[in-house]
Amino acid sequence: MKDEIFYYQDKSLYCEDVPVEKIAAEVGTPFYCYSSAYLEGRFKAYHQAFGDKRHLICFAVKANSNLAVLHTLSSLGAGADIVSGGELFRAIKAGIPSERIVYSGVGKTEAEMAYALQQGILMFNVESHQEMQVLEETAKLLDKTARISIRVNPDVDAKTHPYISTGLKKNKFGLSMDQAIELYREAAGSRWLEVTGISFHIGSQILETEPFINALEKIQGIIHELSSSGIKLSYMDLGGGLGISYGNEVPPEPEDYVSATLKLASGMDQAIIIEPGRSICGNSGILVTKLLYTKKNSLKNFYVVDAAMNDLGRPSLYDAFHEIRPVSEKDNELTTVDVVGPICETGDFLARDRELPRMNRGDLLAVMSAGAYGFTMSSNYNSRPRVAEVMVRGTRFEVVRERETFNDLVRGEKIPDWEENGS
Numbered sequence: 001m002k003d004e005i006f007y008y009q010d011k012s013l014y015c016e017d018v019p020v021e022k023i024a025a026e027v028g029t030p031f032y033c034y035s036s037a038y039l040e041g042r043f044k045a046y047h048q049a050f051g052d053k054r055h056l057i058c059f060a061v062k063a064n065s066n067l068a069v070l071h072t073l074s075s076l077g078a079g080a081d082i083v084s085g086g087e088l089f090r091a092i093k094a095g096i097p098s099e100r101i102v103y104s105g106v107g108k109t110e111a112e113m114a115y116a117l118q119q120g121i122l123m124f125n126v127e128s129h130q131e132m133q134v135l136e137e138t139a140k141l142l143d144k145t146a147r148i149s150i151r152v153n154p155d156v157d158a159k160t161h162p163y164i165s166t167g168l169k170k171n172k173f174g175l176s177m178d179q180a181i182e183l184y185r186e187a188a189g190s191r192w193l194e195v196t197g198i199s200f201h202i203g204s205q206i207l208e209t210e211p212f213i214n215a216l217e218k219i220q221g222i223i224h225e226l227s228s229s230g231i232k233l234s235y236m237d238l239g240g241g242l243g244i245s246y247g248n249e250v251p252p253e254p255e256d257y258v259s260a261t262l263k264l265a266s267g268m269d270q271a272i273i274i275e276p277g278r279s280i281c282g283n284s285g286i287l288v289t290k291l292l293y294t295k296k297n298s299l300k301n302f303y304v305v306d307a308a309m310n311d312l313g314r315p316s317l318y319d320a321f322h323e324i325r326p327v328s329e330k331d332n333e334l335t336t337v338d339v340v341g342p343i344c345e346t347g348d349f350l351a352r353d354r355e356l357p358r359m360n361r362g363d364l365l366a367v368m369s370a371g372a373y374g375f376t377m378s379s380n381y382n383s384r385p386r387v388a389e390v391m392v393r394g395t396r397f398e399v400v401r402e403r404e405t406f407n408d409l410v411r412g413e414k415i416p417d418w419e420e421n422g423s
């Protein structure tokens with residue numbers, strides 16, 4: 001295998017030791033393709049950077065929830081950061097032990113809380129007073145103890161896209177430092193709640209360590225204050241959010257991020273939890289799509305491909321940039337094109353005004369850096385079956401999620417028999 005996970009050999013794009021064309025020939029297009037070696041490498045980079053500091057890496061399941069991805073990480077010791085009952089179900093199915101699962105999110109339902117309590121997860125990251133009350137009642141009903149951390153909103157600017165910034169006062173997430181301290185005092189007196197940790201998560205695709213450090217400093221203040229009033233915490237959950245390169249960005253490496261946090265936190269009693277998603281799986285994956293038609297008008301050239309905004313929503317939603325490479329390297333002259341899908345909206349594009357070689361009907365394209373928030377945000381819009389997912393390991397590959405069928409599209413639907421009954 002080459003140094004890079006995705007590289008060209010004899011003008012053909014490879015994932016690890018498998019030509020992407022070979023997968024396309026067997027699986028059809030479009031499909032997501034993930035490298036297990038990349039996932040493992042990124043997880044280990046985080047893990048090793050902690051040295052002997054007690055830590056738990058809870059992979060953010062929302063970034064990529066395929067069971068094969070979760071299992072690959074869990075077998076290396078990963079836990080999971082979940083935000084729904086469905087994610088808990090997946091994490092458990094993939095073999096992630098419940099004592100390595102933390103539950104984030106502003107809107108946990110009672111049923112989800114009960115499920116997580118029954119599974120015995122490590123802790124709930126509580127985001128409001130009402131949520132804490134409901135959790136306490138639910139725990140009482142089940143005769144269980146809910147381990148909690150309070151999610152603090154440290155009011156720091158993560159300097160990222162406004163839709164994925166979460167640590168500002170105006171965002172819906174977490175509680176102010178004062179509110180948090182009040183909640184801790186209340187929780188400490190409850191028979192059904194066990195104060196376990198403190199957490200924050202300030203945003204996603206963050207390209208500097210400084211916002212994390214600012215948040216950590218604020219959280220340390222709370223930990224000291226709580227400790228002086230006799231409330232001791234076992235865990236400090238720093239959330240996720242480290243960015244990746246989609247092209248020109250130069251993000252801190254996991255090692256840089258961990259060592260920056262350890263500078264502040266290595267001497268503290270609390271074990272550190274982190275919840276990375278994108279920085280583990282983002283560059284592990286590509287979306288492979290086929291060129292259906294080329295067309296041009298007086299203003300623009302279009303490559304109409306068989307993947308669309310329902311398969312990869314990030315360009316349409318966030319105007320996100322994803323590099324696009326031909327699967328079979330071309331020496332043809334470059335041309336400026338919009339790469340668009342078959343969906344009936346102008347917002348359906350994967351790239352706009354992009355320089356790509358001249359290509360023909362049937363050629364394959366790889367949308368890079370698609371391993372995070374790609375498949376997990378996909379939908380059936382325009383009644384398009386969700387695409388297949390493939391995982392590569394060395395010279396082998398396996399379909400880890402089958403392409404949906406038309407029957408999958410209508411599963412659970414029914415036509416009411418009102419007319420037949422005459423009512």
Ligand code: LLP
Nearest residue numbers: 060104201204205240241275276277278373
């Ligand atoms: N922990 C919590 C509580 C989160 O809300 C998130 C992401 C993470 C961890 C993982 O963050 P990461 O390490 O992946 O940055 N759909 C958007 C990203 C939304 C992120 C939401 N929260 C995108 O495609 O860019």
